[in-house]
Amino acid sequence: MNRPFLIFVARHSVTIALSLMFLAPLVFLFLTSMMTSNQTFTTEIWPQSWHPENYATVFEKAPLLRYLLNTVMYAVLATIFMLLSSVPAAYGLAKLRWRGRNTTMVLIICLMMLPPQVSTIPMYLFWANAGLTGTLWPAILPLLAGDAFAIFLLRQFMVTIPDEYLDAAKVDGAGEWKTMFKVVLPMARPGIAAAAMFQFFYAWNDYYYPLLYTSENQDNWTVSLGIASFKYAHHVEWELVSAATMITMIPVIVLFFFAQKAFVQGVTLTGVKG
Amino acid sequence: MPTITGGAGRYRRRLTPYTFMIPALIGLGLFLFYPLLSSIWFSFHRMHLVNLTQPPDFIGLDNWKFFFEDPNVIRAAKNTLWFVVIMVPMRIVGALITALLLNQAKRSRGFYRTLFYLPALAPPVAATVAFVLLLKPGTGPVNTLLANIGIEGPLWFNDPLWAKPSLVLLGLWGIGDLMIIFVAALLDVPVELHEAAALDGAGVWQRFRYVTLPSISPVLQFAAITGVIGMLQYFTQAAVASSVASGAVTGGGGIANTFGYPSGSTFTYPLYLYVISFGPRGLLGYASVLSVVLFVVAVTFTLILLRRFRTFLR
Amino acid sequence: MYRKLAVAAAFAGLLMGCTPSANNTPIENAGVEATGDIELWHFFTDREEKALNEILEDFKKKHPKVNLVAKGGQDDAKTTQAIGAGQGPDVAISYSTDIVGSFCAKGAWNDLAPYLNRDKIDLGKFPQVVRSYTEFRGKRCAMPFLADAYGLYYNKSMVTTPPKTLAELTELAKKLTVKDAAGNLQKVGFLPLFGFYENSPSHLAPMTGASWLKSDGTSNIGSDPKWQELIKWQKELVDWYGYEKLEAFRASLGDEWSADNAFHKGQVAMAIDGEWRMAFLRDQAKDVQFGVAPMPVSDASRYGAGYVSGSVIGVSRTSKNAEAAWALIRYLTTDTNAIVKLSNGIRNLPTTTDALASKDLVVDPEFKVFLEIFNHPATVTTPPSAVGPAYQDEFSTFLQEYQSGAQKDVPGGLAKVDSQVNNLIKLAG
Incomplete structure (x- = not known):
């Protein structure tokens, strides 16, 4: 056998081994979700008998449906609000000239990098005064005032759109708003899709804000909070925890396969070039 | 182009950009300036969670003095520093190796990319629960596997020495986002440079060292700085791992009671900040000191990032 | 400058927020x-x-x-x-x-x-x-x-007479412990780790009669020699098992509040727990023959007291x-x-x-x-404090480090716990 072939095999075996390692946690989680409660405390990895009914049981034992609906509401509203506020801001930063633009951009990057814990106490006080603690609104409403990461991402995307297209529209008498809607938005569709996806996933996966704002009101919990507290509600039933965990992952996986391209593009865009 | 001659028209045109920015400017005020200024203000006051909406008492520098004496701050800062020093480089190296492997696998690249990226999207709570299960001492599959080949596996999330490395494993599982950035950067490395180096007799390692690495170095630096900033807010995984792995939760004690398990080894700075504000202590004034300090550190790293990558503003 | 001040004033307004009216309504007449x-x-x-x-x-x-x-x-x-x-x-x-x-x-x-x-x-x-x-x-x-009162639970299939002193407890705990060939723990007489189920310092304090706070509300942990007595006893037993072995064993046990509680399953022969455990046992582990007794103490004159x-x-x-x-x-x-x-x-x-x-x-x-x-007249509780359970938490943090071997200096560690607790009390006001 020649050397290049050996290298090829070696290379692929590494990649394949790596793939297995990446998949193993998911597979194991799935297998556990199919076990009996007793088997989860044994070293056996393969279910002795299959119990898909665990997936139904988990809906009875915890208000998982409620959690899912809350999470969907959080993720959908957050995404819509983010787009309404951040797309114009990104356009303003990418395509318009005005005093304070660079400073604003620096501040937005600072805000993007700011750990959420830094502003937690003042924001909690703010929402307590507004009477909205105990609900998910303190996590949703801020998106009406823009999301720093989305603005940054969209701005990076819009900068790459040549000014000539915009000038052409303006020659035809279009104002800035019209130019944004008619010219830039259609061209920035992949960027907008990526920003929307990121926001959706951020909200879907979020643990911190639901923990902070809705702890005391179980009616408003999200799935992440529900799962993290599952064990805490007196019993640890690994097969049910695993089933619930699988359920939270499914929408993420499905959406990802449909919108993989937008994602990859979005991630690449936020990394820096040169 | 329509000409606007009147003064009012010019004024309006100059104001137009700001109409695009109104929500974002409100956002900056509400989420950057207001929290910062009020945190500084609170840090000189005695303020308790249970009296949140009542006017706080001024206590001068007491909170700040305590900050420098509080051993929990040192513990938490050490843990966070550990994550910065270990987790960030491990994730970068891991992502780089994966990206290099992907670039070799030409035809199946798309498939592998999907596979490696997927875990990065898994909800952190779900991923953490999965890892606690995977690394369960005694009956978990990893230790079972290790036992089969004659190695006694560690206690992972239940051992103060291994809890942080276990979280690093979890972090490595989710390197997909970095990997994608690196794959794109590697594709941008000019092929001619590689060819020229190969003609000069450079080996695989030398080409990596002298061609690939310098070309992607900005991307690596970007990943390092954002990685550090990410570690400054490392919360969910540490919180969930400790509360799920700990066996003892006295009914009603609250989930925050388990944060840091075992022996405070996963008690990061943001976790301490949360517990001291929203746990039973409710010392919001003191917690504001911790917020202000975290703010300063985070902004410092952000400014370093901005200095290095002016392209963001171009 | 004036504009900056105006902005600052606006923010100050935000900070204060509105104060909800205090509940000062006079109470109704009787009946x-x-x-x-x-x-x-x-x-x-x-x-x-x-x-x-x-x-x-x-x-x-x-x-x-x-x-x-x-x-x-x-x-x-x-x-x-x-x-x-x-x-x-x-x-x-x-x-x-x-x-x-x-x-x-x-x-x-x-x-x-x-x-x-x-x-x-x-x-x-x-x-x-x-x-x-x-x-x-x-x-x-x-x-x-x-x-709630805390006492000693023992599994009657393994323990006939419950221990009354700490020395007896140690002896019995060692006797009832079962290891496999590799030295891993299979069954434990008494699991002494702080942080295990109900093993908090507050629950174990009556064993030596240790006290928490001085009459002025400040910490008494460092100055009460009875804590050191308790810590010494606990650490010796932990070291006899080996900390690593105990942790491995502990991690393999079921959740405290589930039917898989280690005492239910006979994996520990004796445990400190509250009276509610009886109801859990009768509900979830009907086969377990258990007995209860006051917790063992260092000094026989206090036997019968608890938390x-x-x-x-x-x-x-x-x-x-x-x-x-x-x-x-x-x-x-x-x-x-x-x-x-x-x-x-x-x-x-x-x-x-x-x-x-x-x-x-x-x-x-x-x-x-x-x-x-x-x-019992010598029975104790944990005193209320302006920082809530902070004095217990700070002490527990030290104990976890001490039992793992990461921290070796007891008097120094306790002095730090004292100063930390006193600082927190001062901050909480």
Whole structure:
């Protein structure tokens, strides 16, 4: 056998081994979700008998449906609000000239990098005064005032759109708003899709804000909070925890396969070039 | 182009950009300036969670003095520093190796990319629960596997020495986002440079060292700085791992009671900040000191990032 | 400059926020019927929640004009957060006495003295130890909602006579421990790790009679030699097993609150636990033959004493219907029939002398052991403090480090715990 072939095999075996390692946690989680409660405390990895009914049981034992609906509401509203506020801001930063633009951009990057814990106490006080603690609104409403990461991402995307297209529209008498809607938005569709996806996933996966704002009101919990507290509600039933965990992952996986391209593009865009 | 001659028209045109920015400017005020200024203000006051909406008492520098004496701050800062020093480089190296492997696998690249990226999207709570299960001492599959080949596996999330490395494993599982950035950067490395180096007799390692690495170095630096900033807010995984792995939760004690398990080894700075504000202590004034300090550190790293990558503003 | 000042002023306005009006409405005259909506938060789940709900139904029958909503599974952190945000429940039951100090001092729970005086309730009907953990700095903002006493549980298939001294406990623990060929623990006589199930320093303190706070409210942990005695005993036993081996064993055990509790499964032969464990055992592990006894002590003269704590109940500052809230508290904490029924249902200890003497109280030999611990003169509790359980938490942090071997200097470590606790008390005000 020649050397290049050996290298090829070696290379692929590494990649394949790596793939297995990446998949193993998911597979194991799935297998556990199919076990009996007793088997989860044994070293056996393969279910002795299959119990898909665990997936139904988990809906009875915890208000998982409620959690899912809350999470969907959080993720959908957050995404819509983010787009309404951040797309114009990104356009303003990418395509318009005005005093304070660079400073604003620096501040937005600072805000993007700011750990959420830094502003937690003042924001909690703010929402307590507004009477909205105990609900998910303190996590949703801020998106009406823009999301720093989305603005940054969209701005990076819009900068790459040549000014000539915009000038052409303006020659035809279009104002800035019209130019944004008619010219830039259609061209920035992949960027907008990526920003929307990121926001959706951020909200879907979020643990911190639901923990902070809705702890005391179980009616408003999200799935992440529900799962993290599952064990805490007196019993640890690994097969049910695993089933619930699988359920939270499914929408993420499905959406990802449909919108993989937008994602990859979005991630690449936020990394820096040169 | 329509000409606007009147003064009012010019004024309006100059104001137009700001109409695009109104929500974002409100956002900056509400989420950057207001929290910062009020945190500084609170840090000189005695303020308790249970009296949140009542006017706080001024206590001068007491909170700040305590900050420098509080051993929990040192513990938490050490843990966070550990994550910065270990987790960030491990994730970068891991992502780089994966990206290099992907670039070799030409035809199946798309498939592998999907596979490696997927875990990065898994909800952190779900991923953490999965890892606690995977690394369960005694009956978990990893230790079972290790036992089969004659190695006694560690206690992972239940051992103060291994809890942080276990979280690093979890972090490595989710390197997909970095990997994608690196794959794109590697594709941008000019092929001619590689060819020229190969003609000069450079080996695989030398080409990596002298061609690939310098070309992607900005991307690596970007990943390092954002990685550090990410570690400054490392919360969910540490919180969930400790509360799920700990066996003892006295009914009603609250989930925050388990944060840091075992022996405070996963008690990061943001976790301490949360517990001291929203746990039973409710010392919001003191917690504001911790917020202000975290703010300063985070902004410092952000400014370093901005200095290095002016392209963001171009 | 002027503009900057204006901005600063605007922000200052935001910071202050609006202050919700304090609940200063004068209380009604005696005998006025309670009406309206109230919300009760408690931490009970499953079987215990069912038992509580029965009593709440009785309350509703007695007070048909009160519309009571009960929410289970709540904890102290959530209650604190909600009261702070002005959205607290009318009445909350806390699982421990830890919040009494800060809730009384900060006015999060209303002072109940006016109601007690109006309704002529005799506090002498409550044992002294119970009275002490429901008030802080002379302010009574809480009432006791059943009590818990801690003792030693032992599995009768392994233990015939329970140990009375720490030396006996150590000896028996070693004898009952089973290891496999590789030296891994299969079964443990007594699992001494702090942080395991109910092994908190507060629960184990009566073993040596160690005390927490000085009379001025500052930490006594470093200056009480009895803590060092307890730590020394515990560490020796941990080292005999090997810390690593114990941790591995502990990590393989079931959850404390599940049917897989290690004592239920016979994986530990003896354990320190509260009286409620009897109900769990009878419900979830019917085959286990268990016995109960006071916990072993260092000094035989104190044998029979234990740790007592209890759930507490209070009216939130944010309550809009304090009168009905008080009616509920009064029913749950002073009505002998209600207390006895609750005690029989949840199987916690009743807190009034009338209820303790009641003929309706179901007293089996095991329950009697806990009643005796409860009444023992040397029995202790954890004192209320303005920083809540901070003194226990800080000490526990040290103990976890010490038992793992990461921290070796006991006097130095305890001195640091003292200074930390005192600093926190000062900050909390």
